[in-house]
């Protein structure tokens with residue numbers, strides 16, 4: 001049901017709420033440690049939420065990756081795993097589901113998203129190439145760099161401004177691509193790295209009009225478009241809600257049409273596909289498929305399992321059928337909005353519009369007195385854990401890493417703490433508790449000091465870096 005229909009019903013009958021299109025059949029107990037225990041756990045984890053033990057966490061909003069609750073049908077499908085080394089029945093189910101709903105021709109399973117990023121980067125990038133993308137993602141850019149490419153940000157400027165309310169802040173700025181083409185030549189640009197629901201921008205969507213226009217532009221220059229389809233369902237929901245001509249289209253139709261403007265996709269099945277592990281690469285060009293199939297046996301596993309068990313592939317195939325249901329997509333995004341609206345009501349600074357998979361707290365406005373080199377977003381994630389055992393994630397200067405040429409910190413415009421909502425896992429009451437904890441940390445903001453980094457790993461430092469409290 002669309003928001004406008006709900007509103008009309010509300011006017012007719014008084015209050016009407018939406019609710020999740022599922023009920024809970026199995027539960028997993030959780031509990032909050034005492035304040036002393038949380039302080040000890042946070043110090044032992046070097047104030048990095050990635051280094052906490054999950055048992056020490058109360059409400060786990062670190063990520064929506066691999067944290068979904070599977071349905072009864074997916075669990076039943078797990079029992080039908082065909083654990084053959086080659087040609088598992090479940091691979092063919094997965095292949096059919098991707099072909100039907102995303103529309104790509106050749107499917108190569110991988111152990112998770114970055115396995116597919118590795119294959120596509122190696123298959124398409126020649127050292128010295130440029131890879132334009134609508135904002136970087138950590139693992140995506142690293143694989144592009146390891147393959148010898150240089151990432152170039154081509155997202156619209158509005159995306160770097162947390163208070164700008166552009167409805168499609170994930171859009172590509174076509175003039176930025178054109179100037180890159182003019183500068184380096186189209187033959188140095190193998191593909192555009194396009195992501196739906198741009199993670200680092202705050203879960204912001206790309207419009208159908210933008211991908212259409214992008215296709216027209218790149219066709220003139222013989223450049224391909226490869227899609228990071230990880231969170232395309234939420235992107236499809238925003239198109240359905242906000243874009244003229246799509247209000248009456250189903251999520252499944254929107255997804256199919258969007259993918260049709262691209263040449264292939266890589267996927268972290270741990271998000272949209274509603275499973276705990278898995279990924280895939282899907283391409284239309286048989287030559288690219290052949291290159292990727294040659295590599296998958298080196299890095300992942302045979303081309304009919306790519307690092308996944310048969311049962312995992314079955315769960316992905318079934319998850320794809322569930323994720324395209326309109327009510328699923330709507331309730332997913334509405335839960336995030338419920339949390340976001342509570343925070344906005346209390347004037348807590350978050351990225352707007354509210355995105356598709358998470359609330360992004362704007363740590364620069366939250367802690368204006370903490371300089372970026374003292375890691376405000378990392379500080380905020382640590383403070384939330386200390387307050388209530390709620391686990392969130394830094395998406396700012398730590399995640400951005402160092403410039404490979406100068407070795408200096410990159411200073412991203414966005415310094416965010418991501419409060420990420422797993423799919424079908426937490427209730428509205430959990431969202432209330434989270435909002436109240438954020439409010440409590442906000443009320444203490446002036447007294448809060450930043451962090452000092454005391455250990456920094458070489459790659460993807462945000463996962464394993466360690467910090468100490470300043471003062």
Ligand code: F0G
Nearest residue numbers: 063065112113114137139199228230268
């Ligand atoms: N692309 C996007 C947009 C992602 O968000 C992720 C993972 C990947 C690719 C890589 O997939 O984890 O299956 O290897 N994002 C997780 C997150 C880690 O928490 O945002 P993966």
